[in-house]
Amino acid sequence: MTAYLTALYAITLREALRFTRQRGRFVAALVRPLVWLVVFAAGFRAALGLSITPPYQTYITYDIYIVPGLCGMIVLFNGMQSSLSLVYDREMGSMRLLLTSPLPRWWLLTCRLIASTVISCFQVYTFLAIAALYGITFPLLGYIAVLPALVLAGVMLGALGLALSSTISQLENFAGVMNFVIFPMFFLSSALYPLWKMAESSALLHDICALNPFTHAVEVIRFALYAQTNWTAAGWTCLAGAVLMGLALWGYDPARGLLQRKG
Template sequence: MSPHLIALRAIVAREALRFLHQRSRFFAALVRPLVWLVVFAAGFRAALGLSITPPYTTYIEYETYIVPGLCGMILLFNGMQSSLSLVYDREMGSMRLLLTAPLPRWWLLLCKLLAGTAVGVLQCYAFLLIAALWGVRLPALGFLTVLPALVVAGLMLGALGLALSSLIRQLENFAGVMNFVIFPMFFLSSALYPLWRMEEASQLLRDICAVNPFTQAVELIRFALYAQPNGPALGWTLLAMAAFLGLSLWGYDPARGMMRQKT
């Protein structure tokens, strides 16, 4: 086995063991979307009317509409959780040891990104199963066709977490990142309400939501659940992933990036 594959296996195994030992992390990842699905959806169902827009061919319940957005929420928080673990590893010294391995730094960061994405995808499938048991009707084929969309969205949001981890110096600053990155990205998106509802309130607000990378990731997941392609959403998600990944590689470059004093 090549050194690159050995490193990939070791990093993925480490993330899997960490995830298994932190069972509260798994349940916490499911509590947030389930609260929205069970509690908030009941209150918003009457307040937010939904028109027949692609990929839907008929009127749907509000719970059905927000499921893709809640999958995106899981991936978003998982990406931020991964960035938090990177900051912790850097303070403990294990991140420095990892980045000094005799392998390309971009490969080590990519392995970390793949491992975190795999954990997020598993959490999404657990949530989709619970949503189906709760009564949310989703196409059976969608559980298969949504996998590539979840992987692409998870990689994009995980790359964002990687980029942020190069900027966060201390664990205490993570709460600020939660307030200024996660919540604006989530609420200024199509996760909870369609863009045409935002346009009724403000055209500017609608445009901000449309260019939000998280919106594109959610729409990619939404269409994939109904086995329909969404080329623009896929293109913008891949573009955002490339930008965030490039920023993270620059940030972890000791010669030029934000980590020059840390590694």
């Protein structure tokens, strides 16, 4: 058990030190959601009306609605950044040294997943603090209750990044993966518009958004910010996380996964 905890501490500390030295990564993680919050939300505030739907008890403005979705955006992009660092480590050889340690491969990948989730939570709370200065606040209990929701979303989206990193052979391919995975997941979700708005536009779009795992991660965060639990969304997020983690473990298995095919 000591060896397991030592590995967890070492990997988490390494990722934290890497994050603190990459200040541009931290700034970029905040600029994206802040642009949506300050610029786009201001334009849509008067144009888009939102009805009273759970977890909201009254009519809300658009900027309040999109904050949970922007929190999900931060977690999503950080998960992809973590997958990029995995590809870099594999090219530099440090990933091979890590995976050849005597500890089980699944635990080493889980440690990377936990480290990525810790960084995501820090980024989200920083964004929520800036949003509070902007005038968008939530119940005090919600700031505490959202932590388990962020961990759940971070694990699921981090597992997505792990699964994708096993399929990326070169850093140059990462931009294509971002365009093919990140942006469809973000825009085809309830992060920017409620699902009933999607249904008014297209029933097919509504069904696609409802099947999107990112939608359920956003809804878990949205309800948690009001100290509520969306058990359906939480269940689907857990299921998606388990499936994606299974794919990641298979992809990094040299006997059966994608690493064997590359070899």
